[in-house]
Amino acid sequence: MSAAESPAVDRATVGGRGPNRPSTRFLRSELRIIFGRRRNLAGLVVLAAVPIVLAIAVKASTPRGGNDGPDFFGSITGNGLFVPLAALTIEMTLFLPLAVATISGDAIAGEANLGTLRYLLAVPVSRTRLLAVKYAAIVIFAVLATFLVSLVGILIGLSLFHGGNMTLLSGSQVGFNDGLLRVLGATIYLSVQFAALGAIGLFISTLTEQPIAATIAAVVLTVTMFILDSIPQLSWLGPWLLTHWWSSFGDLLRAPVAWDGIQRGLISAGAYATVFWLASWARFAGKDVTS
Amino acid sequence: MSDPTAPAAVRTTGLSKAFGHHLAVDAIDLQVPTGSVYGFLGPNGSGKTTTIRMLLGLVRPTSGRQELLGLPMPDQAGHALPRVGSLVEGPAFHPYLSGRANLARLDAADRYSDPATSRKRVGAALDRVGLMVAAGKRYRVYSLGMRQRLAIAAALLMPRELLILDEPTNGLDPQGTREVRNLISSLSAGGTTVLVSSHLLSEVEQICTHVGVMNAGKLVAQGTVAEIRLGGTQRARVETDQPAAAGRVLVDLGLTEVRTDQGSAVGTLGEVAPEKIVPALVHAGIPVLGYAVDRPSLEDLFVALTGEGFDVSG
Numbered sequence A: 001m002s003a004a005e006s007p008a009v010d011r012a013t014v015g016g017r018g019p020n021r022p023s024t025r026f027l028r029s030e031l032r033i034i035f036g037r038r039r040n041l042a043g044l045v046v047l048a049a050v051p052i053v054l055a056i057a058v059k060a061s062t063p064r065g066g067n068d069g070p071d072f073f074g075s076i077t078g079n080g081l082f083v084p085l086a087a088l089t090i091e092m093t094l095f096l097p098l099a100v101a102t103i104s105g106d107a108i109a110g111e112a113n114l115g116t117l118r119y120l121l122a123v124p125v126s127r128t129r130l131l132a133v134k135y136a137a138i139v140i141f142a143v144l145a146t147f148l149v150s151l152v153g154i155l156i157g158l159s160l161f162h163g164g165n166m167t168l169l170s171g172s173q174v175g176f177n178d179g180l181l182r183v184l185g186a187t188i189y190l191s192v193q194f195a196a197l198g199a200i201g202l203f204i205s206t207l208t209e210q211p212i213a214a215t216i217a218a219v220v221l222t223v224t225m226f227i228l229d230s231i232p233q234l235s236w237l238g239p240w241l242l243t244h245w246w247s248s249f250g251d252l253l254r255a256p257v258a259w260d261g262i263q264r265g266l267i268s269a270g271a272y273a274t275v276f277w278l279a280s281w282a283r284f285a286g287k288d289v290t291s
Numbered sequence B: 001m002s003d004p005t006a007p008a009a010v011r012t013t014g015l016s017k018a019f020g021h022h023l024a025v026d027a028i029d030l031q032v033p034t035g036s037v038y039g040f041l042g043p044n045g046s047g048k049t050t051t052i053r054m055l056l057g058l059v060r061p062t063s064g065r066q067e068l069l070g071l072p073m074p075d076q077a078g079h080a081l082p083r084v085g086s087l088v089e090g091p092a093f094h095p096y097l098s099g100r101a102n103l104a105r106l107d108a109a110d111r112y113s114d115p116a117t118s119r120k121r122v123g124a125a126l127d128r129v130g131l132m133v134a135a136g137k138r139y140r141v142y143s144l145g146m147r148q149r150l151a152i153a154a155a156l157l158m159p160r161e162l163l164i165l166d167e168p169t170n171g172l173d174p175q176g177t178r179e180v181r182n183l184i185s186s187l188s189a190g191g192t193t194v195l196v197s198s199h200l201l202s203e204v205e206q207i208c209t210h211v212g213v214m215n216a217g218k219l220v221a222q223g224t225v226a227e228i229r230l231g232g233t234q235r236a237r238v239e240t241d242q243p244a245a246a247g248r249v250l251v252d253l254g255l256t257e258v259r260t261d262q263g264s265a266v267g268t269l270g271e272v273a274p275e276k277i278v279p280a281l282v283h284a285g286i287p288v289l290g291y292a293v294d295r296p297s298l299e300d301l302f303v304a305l306t307g308e309g310f311d312v313s314g
Helices: A025-036 A038-060 A082-092 A095-106 A109-114 A116-122 A127-160 A176-205 A211-230 A242-253 A259-284 B048-055 B077-083 B099-109 B115-128 B144-155 B174-189 B225-231 B243-253 B274-283 B298-306
Strands: B010-019 B022-028 B037-041 B063-068 B071-073 B084-087 B162-166 B193-198 B210-215 B218-224 B235-239 B256-260 B264-268 B290-294
Touching: A025 A038, A025 A127, A025 B099, A038 A082, A038 A095, A038 A127, A082 A095, A082 A127, A082 A176, A082 A242, A095 A109, A095 A127, A095 A176, A095 A211, A109 A116, A109 A211, A116 A127, A116 B084, A116 B099, A127 A176, A127 A259, A176 A211, A176 A242, A176 A259, A211 A242, A242 A259, B010 B048, B022 B048, B022 B063, B037 B048, B037 B174, B048 B063, B048 B162, B048 B193, B071 B077, B077 B084, B084 B144, B099 B115, B099 B144, B115 B144, B144 B162, B144 B174, B162 B174, B174 B193, B210 B225, B210 B298, B218 B225, B218 B298, B225 B298, B235 B243, B235 B274, B243 B256, B243 B264, B243 B274, B274 B290
Parallel strands: B022 B218, B037 B193, B037 B210, B084 B162, B162 B193
Antiparallel strands: B010 B022, B010 B063, B063 B071, B210 B218, B235 B264, B235 B290, B256 B264
16 A cells, blocks of 8 residues: 555656656746736737837838848838838847847746746756756747747738838849748748847846846846947957847848858857857756755 | 665765855754654754755755665656655745646646646645635735645645655644644555654644654754654652652662652653662662652653754754
């Protein structure tokens, strides 16, 4: 009757069952928490509102070109597909990084702050698995947030402005499907960049028990990278900064596509993601959890 | 219930943890026999929770080793912890999720839990701690007692061979405390080993088979409840009209701290068998009007081991 009377019990069974096959159950639970939280949903609404406000503003007035980043504003009246691109350009510097920093800063520090971290580890969830699931959820959030901005931009753009052929930044024209493909490519490219930023946020999140502090630190770091990148005397540093390559998504809107910046941007994102995920692991794997 | 041939459910050897210069846990050798209900006692700040954190692999020991269910921790955490339910330093859940959703989340994180039976097990665990009516409410509106119950329910989501419950009755009303005691007894009757920590001896005294007492980071006493009682100082009391003569006999027999007053003589027995006293007195011609051996209560012992007063140790 007692457990002690059955010494033949396999070490790795509980109640007669072995471990489940690897599944996405924990990841889905994580996503439910992220997307079930009112604060996060409100943030997504703000992200989605930007292309709508932008398109309406352009429709209501004669647009003047911005002077930073690729100039999509002037092209919006020509083709609605420029709305998502203009929205991404606006949100790239603060809104989207803030959204990703909120989720990633919350990843470990949020659980530590609530005290739920100790119960997850006692389930047990191995620390490596926890970091892997947390990062997977951050990546999914980054992709969904970026696509949300883009898709809302496409829908509002096409409903307020022309579709049809698209005049690229280089002056040549491509068909609608080609243009749409380029917009999707730009969205994927930026998703990857924000996913890399999420690894930085995850790392900072392992350093503290205050999720807000982790979020602020990640945002400050992003803004600092933008500032450093804009100082001419520090131009040697630029290519090493994650944010330096973000505006390269505009290169997809040229014919022929200037792949060089895109390629180096993807390598930069991959390197940042790898280094900071490993740093999170190195920091968290042996850390005493006293929260 | 306890089986001497089975490996100890919890065993530590020289387990220590220092935070900076402060030695929170000082070389303790914990031994929780399989099938026992082990009361882990000590004042606030005596190192109980740090010990429990080390047992669960949350905190790395500065030195020493620990085993759960015969498996070394934290190396075998993946194999040992699924068989262990725990409550560590109070409840902690997501405030904006319901009690039920919080349990479902912990269940989803468990690689050993069957997703097909998740709803049923979550319901059964909630039912077992009497939380069914509040299952759908958000955790943030729970009272402290309800939160504590939810944490106990989380420890019961899966069949467990060992339960580690840190202050399980914290925040509960007297009725809740009683329910937890009954719950622990019924789990123990079902074959689960229970390690229950408390700073209140009275809460666990009635259900424990074994006791370990921590004070200032050290394990100052450990054993079955009977052994601990015997370990206390037993005093022999003789009522007589010749207390001075009786006192001399007690001293001759080897009793210590012998004191006499107008109608009695009292001495600490130590190694002397209690049944030898009266024959010796009679032999010496001293009339014995009454004889008693005072055994200290567990509470007296607890106070003697950990000191009185309200200061937290450490």
